[in-house]
Amino acid sequence: MTIPITIAPPTDTTATESRAPIYLDYAATTPTDPRVVDAMLPYFTTIFGNAASRTHVFGWQAEEAVEAARREVAAVINADPKEITWTSGATEGNNLAIKGAVEFLAESGKKHVITVTTEHKAVLDTCKYLERHGVEVTYLPVDHEGLISVEQVAAAIRPDTAICSVMFANNETGVIQPIADIGALCRKHGVLFHTDAVQAFGKVPVDVDAHNIDLLSMSAHKIYGPKGIGALYVRRRRPRVRLAPQIHGGGHERGNRSGTLNVTGIVGFGFAAKLARENMPEESARILALREALQARLMRIPHASINGSVAHRLPGILNISFAYVEGESLLMGLKGIAVSSGSACTSASLEPSYVLKAMGRSDELAHSSLRITVGRFTTADEIDYIAGTIEREVARLREMSPLWEMVQDGIDLSTIEWTPH
Amino acid sequence: MAYSNKVIDHYEHPRNVGSLDKSDDNVGTGIVGAPACGDVMKLQIKVENGVITDAKFKTYGCGSAIASSSLVTEWVKGMSIDKAMTIKNSDIAEELSLPPVKIHCSVLAEDAIKAAIRDYQLKHGISEPSPE
Numbered sequence: 001m002t003i004p005i006t007i008a009p010p011t012d013t014t015a016t017e018s019r020a021p022i023y024l025d026y027a028a029t030t031p032t033d034p035r036v037v038d039a040m041l042p043y044f045t046t047i048f049g050n051a052a053s054r055t056h057v058f059g060w061q062a063e064e065a066v067e068a069a070r071r072e073v074a075a076v077i078n079a080d081p082k083e084i085t086w087t088s089g090a091t092e093g094n095n096l097a098i099k100g101a102v103e104f105l106a107e108s109g110k111k112h113v114i115t116v117t118t119e120h121k122a123v124l125d126t127c128k129y130l131e132r133h134g135v136e137v138t139y140l141p142v143d144h145e146g147l148i149s150v151e152q153v154a155a156a157i158r159p160d161t162a163i164c165s166v167m168f169a170n171n172e173t174g175v176i177q178p179i180a181d182i183g184a185l186c187r188k189h190g191v192l193f194h195t196d197a198v199q200a201f202g203k204v205p206v207d208v209d210a211h212n213i214d215l216l217s218m219s220a221h222k223i224y225g226p227k228g229i230g231a232l233y234v235r236r237r238r239p240r241v242r243l244a245p246q247i248h249g250g251g252h253e254r255g256n257r258s259g260t261l262n263v264t265g266i267v268g269f270g271f272a273a274k275l276a277r278e279n280m281p282e283e284s285a286r287i288l289a290l291r292e293a294l295q296a297r298l299m300r301i302p303h304a305s306i307n308g309s310v311a312h313r314l315p316g317i318l319n320i321s322f323a324y325v326e327g328e329s330l331l332m333g334l335k336g337i338a339v340s341s342g343s344a345c346t347s348a349s350l351e352p353s354y355v356l357k358a359m360g361r362s363d364e365l366a367h368s369s370l371r372i373t374v375g376r377f378t379t380a381d382e383i384d385y386i387a388g389t390i391e392r393e394v395a396r397l398r399e400m401s402p403l404w405e406m407v408q409d410g411i412d413l414s415t416i417e418w419t420p421h
Numbered sequence: 422m423a424y425s426n427k428v429i430d431h432y433e434h435p436r437n438v439g440s441l442d443k444s445d446d447n448v449g450t451g452i453v454g455a456p457a458c459g460d461v462m463k464l465q466i467k468v469e470n471g472v473i474t475d476a477k478f479k480t481y482g483c484g485s486a487i488a489s490s491s492l493v494t495e496w497v498k499g500m501s502i503d504k505a506m507t508i509k510n511s512d513i514a515e516e517l518s519l520p521p522v523k524i525h526c527s528v529l530a531e532d533a534i535k536a537a538i539r540d541y542q543l544k545h546g547i548s549e550p551s552p553e
Contacts, residue, residue, distance in 0.1 A: 329486075332424070332484040352459070367456075403461060
């Protein structure tokens with residue numbers, strides 16, 4: 001099914017391609033599905049009440065819509081609606097889950113957190129913050145495929161471990177961790193298990209019971225919903241998870257998160273969740289086929305390598321490096337296509353992707369990486385176009401590359417003494 | 422990241438991509454940077470009677486790095502070695518309207534031309550570096 005989308009061309013008129021830009025960065029964000037926008041509209045001007053207003057129909061109608069959305073979000077992960085707490089997004093959800101759990105359990109002497117080096121900054125920076133406040137954090141290293149093992153978690157668990165946080169699927173590589181097994185292990189040891197499921201929610205089956213999850217972060221803008229709204233799943237039975245709220249002011253959301261609810265955002269999130277759940281089998285199969293077609297073509301380029309486990313990966317994310325070509329220069333050659341790179345040049349800090357480095361990738365391969373995400377609106381034509389463009393640009397940039405020249409001359413680059421400035 | 426039109430021009434139509442014969446006595450080769458930093462420039466000059474008659478480059482790096490090295494090869498053709506030695510990264514950055522985060526690309530290009538000149542000078546027994 002094709003949904004007409006008008007994508008505005010960039011206002012920077014330096015792009016000379018006449019074709020409209022193609023969006024292939026769905027892991028970064030997604031356009032809000034027009035059907036979701038339609039569902040949200042009445043809640044701006046007509047059903048505009050505060051969902052907490054108990055005394056009139058404006059409030060009741062808003063509340064009804066919020067509860068309907070709550071049911072939809074819960075259904076995606078086989079949770080009870082009472083276990084869904086609305087947040088402003090997954091960054092807030094990650095903060096609430098980890099800080100909230102640690103703060104609540106501090107009294108019982110739990111002051112240790114386990115997480116992974118490849119987590120999103122929302123988790124890593126939260127952990128760094130907690131470290132400055134007396135909490136000890138173990139950052140588990142990943143293997144070259146980006147995976148951790150249950151044994152690693154087992155070895156890290158201590159009597160004073162409060163919570164273990166492992167993201168379901170990585171945002172840069174798409175790699176999926178052994179969540180169910182880690183969850184079962186944590187459950188056995190009385191350690192709370194949190195997973196940042198932002199990239200996985202609505203794309204692959206996620207079941208809070210089957211996967212033994214206690215806390216789970218979700219975000220609407222990754223599943224064709226609006227930005228600025230997310231939810232945190234907080235388990236209520238076996239065990240009952242208690243959190244110290246991070247935002248105070250009225251006790252909304254069962255005391256977990258105060259603040260007037262973003263009704264329009266919630267309605268959008270609920271509808272997006274419904275669409276995701278209903279379409280998941282067909283859509284993820286279609287997206288997987290497109291990604292695999294692109295992957296097969298790109299892997300025919302010499303010295304191309306995929307970053308992250310191929311077997312345990314989301315349908316839509318492809319992270320691939322082309323040796324001897326720098327990522328940002330490749331991106332420039334892909335004008336008219338929106339993708340991202342693990343190259344230092346594309347980050348504000350000039351540091352290459354920490355996720356790729358954690359997987360043991362050399363700085364060069366991190367600099368030469370592209371992340372391409374296939375999504376709901378991607379077509380086979382677009383895949384064809386990007387594959388052809390990448391093939392051409394990689395060849396052109398290699399002609400300009402002194403590294404490629406040395407490699408063609410049979411020089412082993414690792415033997416060269418470079419003179420960095 | 423908005424690139425200046427000049428950077429884009431050099432990226433899409435780079436001047437003087439290629440190689441000169443390293444073993445030629447009249448050729449000076451400078452290789453600067455490191456793959457780990459995401460920037461490597463190879464700049465070569467052919468010198469006849471103290472004047473640069475040809476220049477070629479190959480660069481592994483972002484658009485600004487490619488443009489900086491391409492620009493340098495354009496500038497030095499026809500320059501005396503002494504004049505080429507005075508090229509400043511600030512001139513390159515200004516010409517290409519490089520943003521602050523890309524200034525280091527112009528610095529590397531300045532290093533590259535100086536390295537190429539020094540290599541040529543060493544080949545001809547001029548061991549004393551020219552004044553900076």
